[in-house]
Amino acid sequence: xxxxxxxxxxxxxxxxxxxxxxxxxxxxxxxxxxxxxxxxxxxxxxxxxxxxxxxxxxxxxxxxxxxxxxxxxxxxxxxxxxxxxxxxxxxxxxxxxxxxxxxxxxxxxxxxxxxxxxxxxxxxxxxxxxxxxxxxxxxxxxxxxxxxxxxxxxxxxxxxxxxxxxxxxxxxxxxxxxxxxxxxxxxxxxxxxxxxxxxxxxxxxxxxxxxxxxxxxxxxxxxxxxxxxxxxxxxxxxxxxxxxxxxxxxxxxxxxxxxxxxxxxxxxxxxxxxxxxxxxxxxxxxxxxxxxxxxxxxxxxxxxxxxxxxxxxxxxxxxxxxxxxxxxxxxxxxxxxxxxxxxxxxxxxxxxxxxxxxxxxxxxxxxxxxxxxxxxxxxxxxxxx
Numbered sequence: 001x002x003x004x005x006x007x008x009x010x011x012x013x014x015x016x017x018x019x020x021x022x023x024x025x026x027x028x029x030x031x032x033x034x035x036x037x038x039x040x041x042x043x044x045x046x047x048x049x050x051x052x053x054x055x056x057x058x059x060x061x062x063x064x065x066x067x068x069x070x071x072x073x074x075x076x077x078x079x080x081x082x083x084x085x086x087x088x089x090x091x092x093x094x095x096x097x098x099x100x101x102x103x104x105x106x107x108x109x110x111x112x113x114x115x116x117x118x119x120x121x122x123x124x125x126x127x128x129x130x131x132x133x134x135x136x137x138x139x140x141x142x143x144x145x146x147x148x149x150x151x152x153x154x155x156x157x158x159x160x161x162x163x164x165x166x167x168x169x170x171x172x173x174x175x176x177x178x179x180x181x182x183x184x185x186x187x188x189x190x191x192x193x194x195x196x197x198x199x200x201x202x203x204x205x206x207x208x209x210x211x212x213x214x215x216x217x218x219x220x221x222x223x224x225x226x227x228x229x230x231x232x233x234x235x236x237x238x239x240x241x242x243x244x245x246x247x248x249x250x251x252x253x254x255x256x257x258x259x260x261x262x263x264x265x266x267x268x269x270x271x272x273x274x275x276x277x278x279x280x281x282x283x284x285x286x287x288x289x290x291x292x293x294x295x296x297x298x299x300x301x302x303x304x305x306x307x308x309x310x311x312x313x314x315x316x317x318x319x320x321x322x323x324x325x326x327x328x329x330x331x332x333x334x335x336x337x338x339x340x341x342x343x344x345x346x347x348x349x350x351x352x353x354x355x356x357x358x359x360x361x362x363x364x365x366x367x368x369x370x371x372x373x374x375x376x377x378x379x380x381x382x383x384x385x
Contacts, residue, residue, distance in 0.1 A: 019034075022073040024070060024074065032066050032070040032073055033064065034063075034070070035063045037063060051277045051280065055277070068315075068350075071356075072353040072356040075359050123332060123336070124175070126331070127325045128324075129145050129149045130146060132175040133177045135233035136265075137149045137313060138155055145317070145321075148313075148317070151381070155380075156230060156232070157186050159259075159261055160366075162182060162186040165187065165188070165189075166189070166227040166228060167226045168182055168191070169190075169224075169228070170190055170191070170193070171229065172194060172232065172237075173193060174194065175203045176199075178232060188227075190210075192214045193216075193218075195218060196216075200214055200216050219234075219249055222253055226253055226254060226258065228260070229250055229254050231263065233264070235263075237283065237287075240287055240289075240293060243296075243297035247298060254369060257372050259305070260302065261364060262365045264288075265361065266288055266289050266311075267290050267359060267360065269290055270293060271288065282347050303368045303370055305367060306376065306378045307363060308378070310364075311355055311360055311363075314351075318348050318351050318352040321348055326345070
């Protein structure tokens with residue numbers, strides 16, 4: 001371990017060697033190199049690794065011209081799974097917490113709504129498309145974000161085989177974009193639930209006059225029976241200990257001949273913990289499923305009719321969001337400080353690198369009950385809406 005005085009002047013050898021594995025350097029001229037503004041960064045990396053890097057960036061201890069390119073390199077080299085010895089103790093403690101405690105219990109479910117989704121509708125209105133769809137767009141034949149999100153919504157509705165007069169449950173309805181789209185274009189009656197007060201208020205405003213009922217409610221307390229169920233970008237908040245309860249709830253609510261579409265971020269392999277910085281500052285209590293964890297939870301509960309992966313589309317989606325966020329900053333700056341700007345930039349661009357590295361996946365699964373009759377035909381559209 002380098003002495004405290006060494007940490008003051010130059011990067012410790014262990015950090016230089018680790019970053020060299022990803023072809024990343026300190027104070028280099030390449031757009032993905034880290035430019036050090038305060039030498040305390042080195043100590044934070046040695047002791048906290050990912051968490052220290054994120055906090056140090058938000059506080060201005062380092063900069064990088066292309067955070068997305070930096071994170072693509074770090075993750076392709078699997079440096080997120082390699083940490084200095086001191087930092088490994090913290091990662092081990094985090095892994096144990098996730099294994100021992102249900103961090104997505106009913107009592108804690110509201111935390112992500114309060115910390116992230118309630119941050120301010122103005123941020124999300126500026127960053128997202130006009131429907132405020134806060135999930136991966138579908139870019140097969142789209143020219144811009146607006147079109148890509150419309151294509152994604154249309155694909156979801158067609159995968160669900162929505163028919164006029166059917167009932168649709170939207171678990172994690174966000175700002176109501178999918179609920180409104182399905183009600184207007186496919187003639188269905190929608191019930192949506194969210195745990196965010198800010199989302200609910202705007203979603204109700206946007207869906208006024210349509211056969212759409214929106215509730216502030218945890219999914220575990222839902223009752224009734226629905227022809228179709230959809231959940232987009234919500235499963236990431238369910239937590240491994242609750243996968244059984246989640247799918248049992250969906251099975252209880254779904255009509256025997258119905259379909260359930262699950263849209264979720266995933267990871268390429270089982271991960272013992274969530275990224276500590278994302279967990280603390282963006283999505284508290286989050287957990288991304290691996291293919292094995294997801295299939296284990298589905299076995300005996302649902303038939304997997306279709307499993308569609310378009311993870312690279314999330315890279316492009318996040319880069320669009322980041323560009324729109326930066327363009328809107330002059331009008332957002334009156335309400336949010338520079339630390340918030342750096343936090344959101346770090347979040348969006350590090351996630352773009354995550355998907356570009358291929359560690360991050362984006363899945364749409366179409367699920368049915370074992371008693372459903374007939375053959376399901378997969379949908380892979382790209383036609384304009």
